[in-house]
Amino acid sequence: MRYLFEEYAFDTDLRELYRGGHVVSVAPQVFDLLDYLIRNRGRVVSKDDLINTVWNGRIVSDAALTTRLNVARSVIGDSGEKQRLIKTLQRKGFRFVGTVQEVQRPADAPLTADSGEQSFQNVAHPDPSNAEAQDGLASGAHNGSTISISPATPRLSIVVLPFANFGGDPEQDYFVDGVTESLTTDLSRISGSFVIARNTAFTFKGKAVDVKQVGRELNVRYVLEGSVQRGGNRLRVNVQLIDAGTGNHLWAERFEKPVADLFDMQDEIVSRLANTLNAQLIQVEARRAERSTHPDAMDLYFQGWAYENNGTTAEYMTQAQALFDRALALDAGNIEALVGSARVKAALGANLMSDDWAAHFVAAEAVLIRVLSLAPNHARAHSILGLVQSCTNRAVQGIAECERALALDHNLADAHAFIGLAKFFLGRSEETEAHIHDALRLSPRDNNAYRWFMFAGLAKLFLGADLQAVAWLRRSIEANRNHPVPHCHLAAALALLGSPDEARAAAQAGLVLNPTFTLRRYRGSAKSNNPAYLAGRERVYEGMRMAGVPEG
Structure with a gap:
């Protein structure tokens, strides 16, 4: 049976949810919850009804039930505030209120859009560009x-x-x-x-x-x-x-x-x-x-992403971009290579690898807009777009993009960290650390964790909590020493704490990784016009100057 509502198709035989022509990933328990609500849309369903059916009567906390209802809403484009499709009726229960059309699946219908030869399938269809x-x-x-x-x-x-x-x-x-x-x-x-x-x-x-x-x-x-x-x-x-x-x-x-x-x-x-x-x-x-003698676009994509994971030095970024470019030369519509290329461009802008750092963000956004026109539900593309917007004085939009990414993929830890960074740009540095902990809870050994540690360190530094800033920034450097920015911010924190020798050593380590970094470039790279954020930058600027970062 298929249930059609708005732009969604809910297939109980395949246990899949479609939005347009794309499969939406749904956890089994959430699928069962939606299934029960849709089948019983003519009445109010109580909490006990859901527990008895979806959880087989096991003890379930209100928080766990609420969490899964929120996930169920998010996968069908609803929310706890709008309740456009799933309505909560206080002290009564829940009801699916969307207009539903039932379509019976033919007995001989194939399981996929392919020839129907296979009798089992992958949970999520591969990207059509691959x-x-x-x-x-x-x-x-x-x-x-x-x-x-x-x-x-x-x-x-x-x-x-x-x-x-x-x-x-x-x-x-x-x-x-x-x-x-x-x-x-x-x-x-x-x-x-x-x-x-x-x-x-x-x-x-x-x-x-x-x-x-x-x-x-x-x-x-x-x-x-x-x-x-x-x-x-x-x-x-x-x-x-x-x-x-x-x-x-x-x-x-x-x-x-x-x-x-x-x-x-x-x-x-x-x-x-x-x-x-x-x-x-x-x-x-x-x-x-x-090991491939004739690498294709996806071979090159994997190699490019592996280089990108190594760190944000000019060398690694250049190698990663070259591999993504080669992939796109073979397959101009390769979504993953496009996303990888946008990520490199965003990293070059965020880490001030050149004086035209803003141009890298413009280029990244252009690529991401193209990606999302082809694959509107690409979670990572939404999260990187959120980063780009946050770094170009549009942090409120950036947060919304990252929240969209999390609705599409609740495991996308990067999106949590990017929200923390956006709040830092909005002058709400005291909120950043909690979002970093959200990211680390999902992925404590993530390749990108060194960036998240840096975000927390920057927030502490701008708040004047220099000792905590030093701890977070050192953690960032220990996780990946090939990232120049935390070295320079660590130098500022140490200088402000009155440790000039350690500060100069940290500054030199950062300059080895990015020899073109200068105070002039840093001062001209504000990502927001928020007064609290700008005041923090002036303090860090002075710390970097004391640590010996060149004026340029």
């Missing part, structure tokens, strides 16, 4: 019959095998399965990924598997497997990423936390895993691409 990501789809049945495999294995293709419940408690199964299902959904948000649907993945539950055989049967490059163990009030999650072709372990991680709200914990574990795996898969694909 033709290779759609090659090599397997066909066959879920019941163990022989599966025909195409010789080409899609990049970023992965199956999340059902996690093992090592605690032995059958009541723990729902949590373990929930981690597996949510991780399958969240990994599908990685652009260009091909993730085997949960119905197929769960046919392997409780079975001893040969990962090479799984890779051949499902035609995927990677297998993710893991286990969950609960002991007393602590929960341990072990995860490993395996190369399906060789059986080699590529990455492993262990998470251990006190047991609190299991649903909140499930969200946190899944977010951390999804963000970490995103970075790991890019690195693995970049290494594969380096």
